[in-house]
Structure formats: C-alpha cells, structure tokens
Amino acid sequence: AQSVTQLDSHVSVSEGTPVLLRCNYSSSYSPSLFWYVQHPNKGLQLLLKYTSAATLVKGINGFEAEFKKSETSFHLTKPSAHMSDAAEYFCVVSGTGTASKLTFGTGTRLQVTL
C-alpha cells in the first residue's frame, strides 16, 4: 500500500521569499515520487520527479525537492517565489512491481502576495 500526506492545505508567501511545500509518503516498494502543479482551469504539469537516482532533484521554474528516506519526506522548495507560482501543488507517489496507480496527496494551494 502507498499513501501521501501533504502537511499544509494552504501556504501563503510574499513574492521574493522562499517557498516550502511539505510532503510525506508511505510506500511498500521503492517509490517514485513526483510533484505536479495545477494552475487555475488547467491540467496538471510535471514539476519534477525522483526515481532513485540523485536525492536532490531539480525541476522546472526553479523548483527543487529532496528525497529523504529516513524521514519519508519529499518536500518541494524554491528560493524565491514569483507571482506566477500561485497554483495548487500535488505530491504524488507511484510504486514499482505490482503497484498500478499514482497516489495523490490532497494538494497544497500556494498563494503569493506582493
């Protein structure tokens, strides 16, 4: 079985300040982990993914995430928020072997203020 917990349903930051979106996962297998972003009235776009290579993963638009097995975490960060980062972010886990689905967190809505 696998699950994902996004620890914050809503995060608000000022433009130019760091972003931290938290994600913890549970998986019986060696997981693949993803962050997707959903802008209003849009589909989901892949930000970055972890697939058992480097534990620090860099994605698009300056985002990065660090896989920490000991903490079962995969937090998303960005050094400096931009207004265009305002969106909903989903942490996703997929398993190997017989796992047959992507399991989504409940999402974190990021608000960026001036």
Add this chain to the structure above:
Amino acid sequence: EAQVTQNPRYLITVTGKKLTVTCSQNMNHEYMSWYRQDPGLGLRQIYYSMNVEVTDKGDVPEGYKVSRKEKRNFPLILESPSPNQTSLYFCASARDLIGTEAFFGQGTRLTVV
C-alpha cells in the same frame, strides 16, 4: 505534439442520462487512467488500464464504466449519472508506472443536476 485530449471540457447533464467522456492519447502509452478531483480530496483514481482489453477498478469506481478497445482511447462512461458525480475529471496516460511521467488531459468539468 504529445498530448492527452479529453472531450468535452464542460458538461451539464441531468440525473440518469447516460454520458461518455472521451480520452485519447497520441504517445502510444500502455497505461491510462481516470481520476476525479474534488475540493480537499486531491485526485482519486476511478479506473485504470494497463493495456488494451485490460482494465481494473481504482479507489472510487462505483457508478462508472470504462473500456479499452484500442491503445489510444479510454472513454469514461456514466450509465446513470447522479449529483454526487459532479466533479472535475482528468484522464492520464503514461508509458509505465516505474518513474515515468504521467501526462494529463485538460480536464472535464461535469455537473449533474
């Protein structure tokens, strides 16, 4: 351009009137899946398919049907829609589930009155 295409984007229907939401991908992906997105619940899987003629239930399959007669198409069928199926629906495809990216359609916003 690699894409997943869903139709329609918006649909308002009445309780009990059968409807189909189409999904097509042009990437020759084996894996396809349907999700519904509801506030505070994230995306929950309805059905998935690992290949042609192979489909299986996800977490919330009640009230839905799917078919996979061709690799590129994976329609979602609501035989008798009810108001609790009002939601935002996404179709997704992936080459496989071992670390590869899933591609999502633009979504279908369904309202059942």
